[in-house]
Amino acid sequence: MTIITPDELERQVYEASKLAFSYLLHANPEEKFYTFALWTDDSLQFLNPVANTEDGLDRTVQRYRKEVDPKYNTTSTHDGMRWSYGDWVFFPDIGEEQFADINDSLNSIFNLDMTDDEYDEIMEPLWVAIIKGFARLDSDGFFGADEGRHKITLLIVGDLPEELLYDCAKNLNPTVIADEYINWTAE
Incomplete structure (x- = not known):
């Protein structure tokens, strides 16, 4: 069996992300996106x-305040839920078609x-x-430029070591954006 090369994976991630996120933006023009991410686990079985x-985020916080908070005597907030990727609106069922080859390759390595x-x-x-x-x-400017780019956070999310999460945030974002995410995870 041939294992995917890093160069080929880089190309596939670029192309699949561009297609999946383009579709998402086009299908939801009224939504104000603040984060785009790639979700995986520590063994990289999928992406x-x-x-x-x-x-x-507003809808999720409202739902939690109505359905979850009363049960557990908690108070959900926008700040507290901003990076809780499991509760994101577009999680995890987007981009299946675009990421199929990537996931086939990653899964075959894992096995x-x-x-x-x-x-x-x-x-x-x-x-x-x-x-x-x-x-x-x-x-390439896909996520905007200048002030527009500073409104978007790019992440790798999942059950991952903190050091990897932080390194990814730093490598994918302007410093002020990366620090905001890192400070949230440290709380």
């Missing part, structure tokens, strides 16, 4: 595009019989490729 909007060290050696450059592919879309 899916996800996103949220300010209106989506290979190899040691943890061998697996890590293969996966490390693939993590870098994913970030580079996503960052390339940003460098």
